[in-house]
Amino acid sequence: MGIEVKVEGLTKSFGKQQIWQDVSLTLPAGEVSVMLGPSGTGKTVFLKSLIGLLKPERGRVLVDGVDMARSPERDIMEARKLFGLMFQDGAMFGSMNLFDNIAFPLREHTKKKESEIRRIVMERIEVVGLLGAEGKLPGEISGGMRKRAGLARALVLDPQIILCDEPDSGLDPVRTAFISQLLIDLNTKIDATMLIVTHNLDIAATVPDNMGMLFRRNLVTFGPREVLLTSREPVVAQFLTASKTGPIGMSEEKDAAALAAEASGGGGVVEPRALVPQLQPSPGLGERAAVARRRARVLGMLDTLPPSAAAAIRATYGPTGLEPTAVLPRAGGAV
Numbered sequence: 426m427g428i429e430v431k432v433e434g435l436t437k438s439f440g441k442q443q444i445w446q447d448v449s450l451t452l453p454a455g456e457v458s459v460m461l462g463p464s465g466t467g468k469t470v471f472l473k474s475l476i477g478l479l480k481p482e483r484g485r486v487l488v489d490g491v492d493m494a495r496s497p498e499r500d501i502m503e504a505r506k507l508f509g510l511m512f513q514d515g516a517m518f519g520s521m522n523l524f525d526n527i528a529f530p531l532r533e534h535t536k537k538k539e540s541e542i543r544r545i546v547m548e549r550i551e552v553v554g555l556l557g558a559e560g561k562l563p564g565e566i567s568g569g570m571r572k573r574a575g576l577a578r579a580l581v582l583d584p585q586i587i588l589c590d591e592p593d594s595g596l597d598p599v600r601t602a603f604i605s606q607l608l609i610d611l612n613t614k615i616d617a618t619m620l621i622v623t624h625n626l627d628i629a630a631t632v633p634d635n636m637g638m639l640f641r642r643n644l645v646t647f648g649p650r651e652v653l654l655t656s657r658e659p660v661v662a663q664f665l666t667a668s669k670t671g672p673i674g675m676s677e678e679k680d681a682a683a684l685a686a687e688a689s690g691g692g693g694v695v696e697p698r699a700l701v702p703q704l705q706p707s708p709g710l711g712e713r714a715a716v717a718r719r720r721a722r723v724l725g726m727l728d729t730l731p732p733s734a735a736a737a738i739r740a741t742y743g744p745t746g747l748e749p750t751a752v753l754p755r756a757g758g759a760v
């Protein structure tokens with residue numbers, strides 16, 4: 426099972442520019458979480474801070490007893506091996522074929538024999554549905570295939586925590602649906618803790634167990650998916666309904682005057698969009714191990730949640746808390 430990531434009071438600036446402050450949240454072990462936020466709110470900076478590539482000036486990121494912000498670099502390097510990273514563009518070496526790109530972390534960080542490397546790489550290539558494409562160069566395949574190759578590479582060191590930076594960027598809605606299914610299937614197969622950074626509303630609505638949002642240098646909220654998906658908080662409802670009405674403007678935030686003018690013009694409150702069931706694993710994979718753990722966890726915290734979120738959780742799990750989760754149509758096949 427994946428391991429928990431605990432973030433406490435994290436604050437990051439570049440010079441005088443504060444990116445976010447006092448961010449605290451826990452990524453529950455083995456569950457899938459999404460971090461939303463308008464462009465430029467520091468989602469990528471957050472991912473890089475989790476693995477200790479960027480150093481926040483305050484706060485802690487606790488992973489298996491190591492503080493990724495402050496522990497000695499040797500401990501951070503060791504803890505980083507628990508992570509698999511999938512970057513926006515796949516971050517492939519252009520001159521290497523997919524096999525060598527995916528094998529790279531194994532050749533770099535382990536002393537495994539070539540035969541063992543071949544076995545692991547081909548297994549991961551199969552998991553992401555790229556069998557047959559291993560001899561191709563990154564420039565010879567589609568953006569969706571490059572992302573899946575990036576995911577395969579993130580998997581070769583058997584990570585317990587997987588961080589995905591905008592897995593949908595540059596993909597059409599159909600390819601995005603396939604990648605969403607792939608991420609849920611992956612979680613089913615390896616039970617890793619996953620954090621996905623995205624702007625994509627369909628991924629946000631259907632993939633995660635938990636969701637958070639960064640806005641105006643703060644974490645607006647982080648919790649079970651139902652909290653954000655039923656929220657009437659203006660910034661959350663605006664973002665999740667892709668509305669022009671609300672605090673988010675063309676540049677990250679509208680200025681106060683524009684906001685006041687909009688309010689006096691009767692811009693109105695944006696209603697949250699209808700809650701849709703979470704994606705289920707592809708046929709034959711069984712249930713995600715995270716489902717039972719999450720059910721127990723969120724049913725135990727109902728009293729602490731907003732009434733709309735608590736009602737949505739009760740509706741999902743039924744009055745006894747034992748109902749199966751509702752089932753959505755599945756996606757499958759090649760991206």
Ligand SMILES: Nc1ncnc2c1ncn2[C@@H]1O[C@H](COP(=O)(O)OP(=O)(O)OP(=O)(O)O)[C@@H](O)[C@H]1O
Pocket residue numbers: 439444462463464465466467468469470471
């Ligand atoms: N190494 C760095 N040095 C200085 N500023 C940086 C650095 N990395 C990021 N920033 C700044 O931090 C801010 C947040 O950037 P980040 O890429 O994390 O945003 P984001 O929410 O991921 O945006 P998007 O959704 O558009 O990808 C930006 O203003 C960016 O210019």
